[in-house]
Amino acid sequence: MSSVVTTDVIIVLLYALAAVTTISWLWGRQKDTVPALIGSNGFFLPSYKASYEFLHHAADIILEGYIKDREGVFRIPRFFQWDYVANGARRISELAAAPEDVLSFKEGVGETLQVPYMMGPEIEDDPYHHHTIRTTLTRNLGRCFPEVRDEIVCAFDDVFRLETEDWKIFTVFPAVMHVVARTSNRLFVGLPLCRNKEYLSLGITYTVAVFKRCHILRLFPKFLRPVVGPLMSPKEKARREALRFLGPLISERLAKQDELGPDWPDKPNDLVSWLIQDAGPDRTASSIAWRVVVTNMAAIHTSTIAFHHTLLDLAAHPSHIQPMREEVERVIRQDGWTKAALNNMHQVDSFIRESQRLNGSSALALNRKVLAKEGFRFSDGTVIPYGSMLSVSGQTVSHDPANFDHPEVFDGFRFSRMRGEQQGQEESIFKRHMITTAPEHLPFGHGKHACPGRFFAATELKAMLAHMLVTYDIKSDKDSDLKQAPQYSFGQARKLDPTAKIWVRKRQ
Template identity: 30%
Template sequence: MVKYLEAIRKELDYAYQVEMPQMDDWTEIDIQPVIRKLLVRIIGKMIVGNPACRSEEWLHLGEHFTEDFVAASIIMRLLPKWLHPMITNILPQRWRLRKGLQKTRDIVDPAVLRHEEANKKRARGEKVDEEDSMLNWVIDNAGKDQVLKILPEIVLVMFVPAAHTTAMAISNVLFDLCSHPEWAEKLRAEVTDVTNEFGLLGEKLPVRDWTGKLEFLDSFFQESQRMSQPISITPNRYAYEEVIFKDGLRIPKGALVGFVAVHNQIDPEIAPNPEVFDPTRCLRKRQSSPEERDKHLAGQPSKENFAFGYGSQACPGRNYAVAVLKMVLSRMLVDYEFKFKPGDSKPKKYHLMEFIIPDPTATLMMRKRK
């Protein structure tokens, strides 16, 4: 995935111009949809490429498919299984999901044709100006005949876990920054120092290396994620066979096993004074000894941190998510100032089964930096 970061960097320039509010004075902004739209565009660039990722169909689908997907899964799980065959046909979210799949077909088909044309030209030895996308990669590597029928599903399975999670993480960092404005200058200074030393993002260093230099932002994000983890129970696993542990604990075949990931986030043995927002927590751990130097980084699953899952099925997009988050935030920090409206504080969190989302109506105040 990391190879797509360069393409994303360029698309961010465009998305930023289109989506970011422009104002010189403090203005109340409904920030979560703004960030979501940015993410739908840039993740779309990686998955379906241009021009599909800029089309109205993609933008609409990108914003709403995940919401319907999660809502439908929650509703279905709340209902007894015997009701499912009846409910599945009358649930509006399910209709919209089916329509979404059809729309994705309309987006994907022309992209497949374009890629086929490009491949033909390549085979004739002609020069081709085609940007890489995950869709092209799937067609070339999984065998077109096997995947053509289910390409819309593949595209959406790549998209659903990517955009809204990363957008929510960025919004949470901004809300935490408004709650703790004393850290804003340190965050900005780090971006400025990295820019002075290594040029603008992607100018002298590849995106992954440039964003890797933002160690304090990394630590700030991890603290924000600790306080606002988006999934309370993760990893989740399905027992394909019965397992009996040494102490006699039996996990029957077919059982779902989930870890209460949020518990780690409030365990004082893992995070002393867990109620305190301390954005230097991970940085200090890293600086505590040479052995710890390469640990405690965002996107590194460990038994102390299940935010991106754990083991062989840990989130495959985690490093990419962290790089994208830093790419977006480093730019916003330099361009804008943020604060809460007088009387506002960190938005409430809503728990929808295992999902934890910030209050969708929460806003913040922004103005362009002079």
């Protein structure tokens, strides 16, 4: 009993200390002219009530701000601090183009995902695997496509196990996550490990833990995070497991490289080899195994969410199936199952881009932290103070009639039509590809930090959709026709319905 009382007293004292420190820091700062979206403008710190309201209605509140002023900047209440949200294409472009020492991507992600606690300080300080993904992995997509395609075929076979001609019902999320995890790991670690259920569940469990716990840790004041962060971190356990699965494989490759040089005969062409090449002094089995897990985290959750929505959109809008089937079959007859063939599947590409447009997994995009001591200044003079988090309202731009005709309507061939209409105008055509980011299309971010894995994600997701179209019939589960209804949010994160189902059978 007395130890509980002591803990309570310590926590109250720590909170009081945080409040005094924050208030005195804010007191010395210039008055903030950016209006608050909810809560009172007059207060230095947002009220608990406003922060709680934002936690549960973030998407609606951000939309309200967008409707109020499509070119504006607002403050949003978080426990213990105000964050900032900017609207409009001009501000999005200015934010995306700002240098790292003014608006930091690294510190923005660090804060959003609580990287030092969830992944470790070395991932924040030296994210060399981002470079590996952007360069070597992307360059090898054509060469590695036969393996990726093979894994897609086998993984769908294993997940669906359709032995008769009858329809079978599936819960979409776990089915898609299994296929995505296997396919991604075929490229990351190769056979046979990419089919090892325990290994795959390590990546999935760690990813789910990071995305849940980072939001909870952000509810604590900063000075408490070094205490609470390590207690909540899934990192140590996942690191040990990663070494168990990947340690022998990586040690063997490191030994071969030491003995035979960097281009030893029959060196596997996968992420493990590419990371060994880029690792520099951090070239140990333990640290490379950890980069593989962290890459899994960036790749699997995001791609699973995207394909989950794609399949539900397909089931809800079946008139798109036949034209896409015809496109896939025509292109495959011409080019075979190759990466080049995917480039010619314009309707498939457009369908996934449209699904991403309407189903963003976060109400906020481009999360950055202001590092310039004088604050970040937009070209109209609005200043975001030093140390603040600044984001843009990623979802609202996709739903704005100024950017899209009938934005609320799912129109799977919206982007392929635009490409058709603009044949010959090279610059515009490339604006409509799934991988192309724009101020009005932010699922992959925008600017120099736009997702480096999006070329792989597009290859994987298009190959998955093309395979499903020509191999299976799918139809909606009547009960989950209104699949958007059960979506709810926690802070900026929008959660999908993990119970949504579809019917699948062998193609008739």
